[in-house]
Amino acid sequence: MVVEQGGVTTPLGFLAGGLHAGIKKKRKDVGLLQSIVPAAAAGVFTLNKVRAACVTQNEQQLLLSGRLQAIVVNSGNANACTGRQGDLDAQEMRAHTAKALGLQEELVAVASTGVIGVQMPMDALRAGITACAEVLAMEGSGDFAQAILTTDTCTKETAVQVVVDGQTVTIGGVAKGSGMIHPNMATMLAFVTTDAAVEPGALKRLLARTTDQTYNRITVDGDTSTNDMVLVMANGLAGNDLLEETHPDWQLFADAFRYVSEKLAKDIARDGEGATKLVEVIVKGAATEAKAGIIAKSIVGSSLVKTAVFGADANWGRILAAAGYSGEDFNPALVDIRLGDIQVAQGGMGLPFDEEAAKEVLAGDPVTITVHLNEGAESATAYGCDLTYDYVRINASYRT
Amino acid sequence: MVVEQGGVTTPLGFLAGGLHAGIKKKRKDVGLLQSIVPAAAAGVFTLNKVRAACVTQNEQQLLLSGRLQAIVVNSGNANACTGRQGDLDAQEMRAHTAKALGLQEELVAVASTGVIGVQMPMDALRAGITACAEVLAMEGSGDFAQAILTTDTCTKETAVQVVVDGQTVTIGGVAKGSGMIHPNMATMLAFVTTDAAVEPGALKRLLARTTDQTYNRITVDGDTSTNDMVLVMANGLAGNDLLEETHPDWQLFADAFRYVSEKLAKDIARDGEGATKLVEVIVKGAATEAKAGIIAKSIVGSSLVKTAVFGADANWGRILAAAGYSGEDFNPALVDIRLGDIQVAQGGMGLPFDEEAAKEVLAGDPVTITVHLNEGAESATAYGCDLTYDYVRINASYRT
Numbered sequence: 025m026v027v028e029q030g031g032v033t034t035p036l037g038f039l040a041g042g043l044h045a046g047i048k049k050k051r052k053d054v055g056l057l058q059s060i061v062p063a064a065a066a067g068v069f070t071l072n073k074v075r076a077a078c079v080t081q082n083e084q085q086l087l088l089s090g091r092l093q094a095i096v097v098n099s100g101n102a103n104a105c106t107g108r109q110g111d112l113d114a115q116e117m118r119a120h121t122a123k124a125l126g127l128q129e130e131l132v133a134v135a136s137t138g139v140i141g142v143q144m145p146m147d148a149l150r151a152g153i154t155a156c157a158e159v160l161a162m163e164g165s166g167d168f169a170q171a172i173l174t175t176d177t178c179t180k181e182t183a184v185q186v187v188v189d190g191q192t193v194t195i196g197g198v199a200k201g202s203g204m205i206h207p208n209m210a211t212m213l214a215f216v217t218t219d220a221a222v223e224p225g226a227l228k229r230l231l232a233r234t235t236d237q238t239y240n241r242i243t244v245d246g247d248t249s250t251n252d253m254v255l256v257m258a259n260g261l262a263g264n265d266l267l268e269e270t271h272p273d274w275q276l277f278a279d280a281f282r283y284v285s286e287k288l289a290k291d292i293a294r295d296g297e298g299a300t301k302l303v304e305v306i307v308k309g310a311a312t313e314a315k316a317g318i319i320a321k322s323i324v325g326s327s328l329v330k331t332a333v334f335g336a337d338a339n340w341g342r343i344l345a346a347a348g349y350s351g352e353d354f355n356p357a358l359v360d361i362r363l364g365d366i367q368v369a370q371g372g373m374g375l376p377f378d379e380e381a382a383k384e385v386l387a388g389d390p391v392t393i394t395v396h397l398n399e400g401a402e403s404a405t406a407y408g409c410d411l412t413y414d415y416v417r418i419n420a421s422y423r424t
Numbered sequence: 425m426v427v428e429q430g431g432v433t434t435p436l437g438f439l440a441g442g443l444h445a446g447i448k449k450k451r452k453d454v455g456l457l458q459s460i461v462p463a464a465a466a467g468v469f470t471l472n473k474v475r476a477a478c479v480t481q482n483e484q485q486l487l488l489s490g491r492l493q494a495i496v497v498n499s500g501n502a503n504a505c506t507g508r509q510g511d512l513d514a515q516e517m518r519a520h521t522a523k524a525l526g527l528q529e530e531l532v533a534v535a536s537t538g539v540i541g542v543q544m545p546m547d548a549l550r551a552g553i554t555a556c557a558e559v560l561a562m563e564g565s566g567d568f569a570q571a572i573l574t575t576d577t578c579t580k581e582t583a584v585q586v587v588v589d590g591q592t593v594t595i596g597g598v599a600k601g602s603g604m605i606h607p608n609m610a611t612m613l614a615f616v617t618t619d620a621a622v623e624p625g626a627l628k629r630l631l632a633r634t635t636d637q638t639y640n641r642i643t644v645d646g647d648t649s650t651n652d653m654v655l656v657m658a659n660g661l662a663g664n665d666l667l668e669e670t671h672p673d674w675q676l677f678a679d680a681f682r683y684v685s686e687k688l689a690k691d692i693a694r695d696g697e698g699a700t701k702l703v704e705v706i707v708k709g710a711a712t713e714a715k716a717g718i719i720a721k722s723i724v725g726s727s728l729v730k731t732a733v734f735g736a737d738a739n740w741g742r743i744l745a746a747a748g749y750s751g752e753d754f755n756p757a758l759v760d761i762r763l764g765d766i767q768v769a770q771g772g773m774g775l776p777f778d779e780e781a782a783k784e785v786l787a788g789d790p791v792t793i794t795v796h797l798n799e800g801a802e803s804a805t806a807y808g809c810d811l812t813y814d815y816v817r818i819n820a821s822y823r824t
Contacts, residue, residue: 074748074756074772105741107757107773140741141774245727247742248749327645327727328819335820341505341540342647348474349648356474357507372474373507374541413813419728420735 025280027194030183031165032057035194035219036261041164042171045152047100047138047145054152055171056121057198057215058094058160062131063257064221065092066228068235070252076104077114078134079253085130090224092257093131095215096121097172098149099200100138104250113144120150124157137174137200137213137251168198172213175202175418180291186280188264188273193220195277197284201244201292214239214254214288220277221260226268230278231256238285241317241406243325244296245415254285293407294390298414301389303333304407307347311400315352320406322350323395330411333391338382340368347395358398364391425680427594430583431565432457435594435619436661441564442571445552447500447538447545454552455571456521457598457615458494458560462531463657464621465492466628468635470652476504477514478534479653485530490624492657493531495615496521497572498549499600500538504650513544520550524557535613537574537600537651568598572613575602575818580691586680588664588673593620595677597684601644601692614639614654614688620677621660626668630678631656638685641717641806643725644696645815654685693807694790698814701789703733704807707747711800715752720806722750723795730811733791738782740768743793758798764791 033040042055067086069079086092096117103110114134122129136144169179183196199214222230235254260266267277294302305324310316323329326346332339340361348356361369364385368377385391391410433440442455467486469479486492496517503510503517514534522529536544569579583596599614622630635654667677694702705724710716723729726746732739740761748756761769764785768777785791791810 072745072748073750073752073754074744102741105744105756105769105772105774107771110773140739140745141769247726247728247746250741250745250748326647327815328647331816331819334816337821339539341502341650344474344505345472345540345650346647348472348650350473352473354473356505369505369541371507372505373510374505411816413816415727416731416734416811416813416816419731419811421737 025184025186027183027185030196031169031181032196032198032215032217033162033165034183034196035217037061037219037259038217039160039162039164040168041156041160042167043152043156043159046148047098052167052171053098053100054149054156055097055168056094056153056156056160057168058125059257059259061259061261062091062093063259064224064227065090065255065257066224066231067253067255068231070249072248072250074105074250076102076136076251077111078103078136079251081114082133082253085133089130091131092133092255093127094121094125095133095135095255096153097135097213099172099174101136101142101144102138102140102251103136103144105141106143109143113146116146117149120153124154133255135213135253137172140250172200174200175297176200176295178295180288180295182284182287184280184283186276188220188267188277191262191264193262193264193277194218195280195284197288199288199292201295202297216256216284218258219260219262220258221262221264221266222258223266223268227256227258230281234282234285238282238289241321242289242293243321243408244293290407293409296409297418298412299409300334300412301391301410302407303409304390304392304405306392306394306403306405307397308394308403309397309399310402313402313404316402316404317406318352319347319350319395320404322346323393324406324408327411330408333386334410334412336383336386338363338368338379338386340374343393343395344369344372354397354399360396360398362394425584425586427583427585430596431569431581432596432598432615432617433562433565434583434596435617437461437619437659438617439560439562439564440568441556441560442567443552443556446548447498452567452571453498453500454549454556455497455568456494456556456560457568458525459657459659461659461661462491462493463659464624464627465490465655465657466624466631467653467655468631470649472648472650474505474650476502476536476651477511478503478536479651481514482533482653489530491531492533492655493527494521494525495533495535495655496553497535497613499572499574501536501542501544502538502540502651503536503544505541506543509543513546516546517549520553524554533655535653537572537613540650572600574600575697576600576695578695580688580695582684582687584680584683586676588620588667588677591662591664593662593664593677594618595680595684597688599688599692601695602697616656616684618658619660619662620658621662621664621666622658623666623668627656627658630681634682634685638682638689641721641804642689642693643721643808644693690807693809696809697818698812699809700734700812701791701810702807703809704790704792704805706792706794706803706805707797708794708803709797709799710802713802713804716802716804717806718752719747719750719795720804722746723793724806724808727811730808733786734810734812736783736786738763738768738779738786740774743795744769744772747795754797754799760796760798762794
């Protein structure tokens with residue numbers, strides 16, 4: 025079901041490319057992703073009150089049409105807090121891409137990531153888009169994945185296949201993360217493609233629900249970005265009957281869609297700025313899934329839990345303390361805690377445990393922390409990373 | 425008005441002491457603070473769902489009586505997540521102190537700070553309390569201030585005097601902070617004493633309001649502790665008429681009370697774990713004071729703002745982004761930002777500014793960041809510190 029080396033061009037009819045246009049010093053910084061036919065599309069966008077021009081423009085555009093055929097992305101400059109000129113530059117980025125690809129402007133979405141508050145170098149950007157439009161290819165998926173990175177240390181791509189109406193349907197995805205990662209309705213740039221035919225309303229609902237349980241369950245540093253967005257394009261080339269919630273294969277498709285989102289979300293968490301490992305916090309035995317998710321995210325976001333994981337210090341009291349300030353109600357005296365397979369607390373109190381074995385669990389990757397509330401049957405998982413010297417180093421001099 | 429070298433025993437009729445009882449390896453770990461007569465008292469306590477036994481017991485006790493005569497504190501062990509035995513130990517700590525001082529149990533409050541989830545070494549604690557009760561003195565204020573510290577690098581004490589009804593009234597305070605500092609209704613241990621006569625209801629309201637604007641406006645790491653509390657004792661020995669909101673000198677007293685709380689809160693922020701400097705974020709031009717406070721705290725709590733301050737990088741976009749995810753509504757296009765006296769953004773956009781001069785501001789201590797919303801007349805200040813390599817070092821191996 026998982027496609028080896030898969031990405032956003034694994035579904036039928038998608039082309040991509042990426043190159044160095046001169047916005048960043050050396051690495052690729054402009055990418056294009058195109059469907060050969062218009063696609064049903066949906067998006068979720070940052071809830072930060074301070075939003076980049078591209079975020080607001082995409083959201084308005086998708087509300088009107090519900091369709092997209094191409095996405096243009098640059099890294100190195102977020103085009104956020106750039107005022108009226110920033111709005112005009114985002115529009116021009118869209119218009120120039122539409123012209124280069126021979127598409128209508130309203131079928132092009134724009135995404136930017138990088139430093140905030142600096143005007144976009146438009147000459148370099150335009151030249152880059154023109155050049156990139158000429159090299160789009162099915163093989164360009166990796167270049168696109170590189171072109172959207174900032175302080176990320178690796179690309180994040182995946183693809184899966186499921187059979188719908190007897191037709192193989194493929195879902196691909198690509199994302200970037202690293203810092204300013206504490207998504208609220210969306211994360212810092214993820215793009216999902218599929219050749220399935222999906223009813224636009226159903227696609228929108230699926231994206232919203234999946235985002236809540238995947239991208240919105242990760243955190244690197246508690247900072248919600250100005251440029252977060254997830255966009256999905258479904259171009260229908262697989263030839264299946266239109267998918268919506270009443271379709272017999274809907275759940276199969278929704279599960280595959282969730283797999284892609286969860287994979288990308290975990291990749292973002294593992295590659296958080298300065299991170300040495302992925303941290304998974306599973307909250308079980310909760311009255312509701314939402315509550316389990318909020319508590320899990322509170323724990324995985326705690327600076328004290330993150331530094332303890334970095335130092336492989338089995339300081340489980342910090343885990344319970346972070347659950348306690350999540351804002352959710354629960355009975356601390358019922359809580360059990362495990363680090364990997366080692367139970368360290370029962371009924372809210374410490375158990376004697378093998379310190380060396382616990383240290384080994386915390387020194388591994390991923391580190392799994394399980395918190396059982398013993399009050400219900402629902403569970404949820406949140407993803408994050410450790411807090412290290414390198415996070416401080418990277419962010420003490422990001423701009424200069 | 426500020427008393428040089430003042431502390432909790434500067435007001436009339438308060439004695440204190442502190443010594444090493446063996447809970448910590450070397451440093452003082454048990455402290456006692458006593459009024460020579462019963463005092464009107466009030467407290468605010470952590471809103472963390474996971475609370476130490478002492479927190480819940482003090483809260484219940486103060487609700488019943490509204491009076492205190494002594495406070496016993498230990499550091500090195502939080503007696504949190506210690507179950508039924510922890511409850512019994514906190515009761516015994518109270519009972520043993522009452523006996524050692526010859527007081528009724530319900531006039532003694534208990535506070536603990538240190539590692540979570542480890543049972544209290546009661547033999548050492550009892551012996552320490554007995555010994556400490558024998559050395560209580562007006563000169564013991566500094567020993568008490570030391571005995572309540574954990575990873576703090578310095579004591580935090582202050583005292584001020586105002587004239588009420590022609591009588592000099594003194595307010596003293598002591599606090600500890602360092603890590604797990606993101607108070608919600610209270611901070612990690614602050615004790616305020618005064619010889620003023622204050623009506624208990626007025627004292628309670630004053631403490632709640634002052635806490636919201638001082639202790640609740642600081643953050644070190646976003647982690648709300650299990651043991652936070654602020655306690656105030658007013659013993660009336662200054663001989664003033666009973667102070668309440670209708671008293672002509674009430675505002676004078678309330679301002680002095682706020683000064684003490686703000687001083688301690690700033691001292692806690694400046695001495696945050698690993699911190700090299702105090703960061704003050706002033707939000708001006710807001711529609712309400714509460715909104716200004718929430719936005720200020722969101723900015724001062726941002727890991728990205730904190731690391732940028734550590735690295736003296738004038739990355740003002742992070743400041744606006746952190747305001748944007750505060751949950752409060754405002755118009756980003758109206759926002760002006762200053763680092764010290766240097767304006768770096770106007771109307772939500774960057775201005776050209778002298779990078780070297782901005783670097784100098786950020787390299788100083790304290791660093792003042794001013795954000796003007798240009799929508800109203802209210803303002804508020806939040807306090808925090810930078811995020812440094814040392815925060816990671818200290819917390820990667822706190823317990824081991």
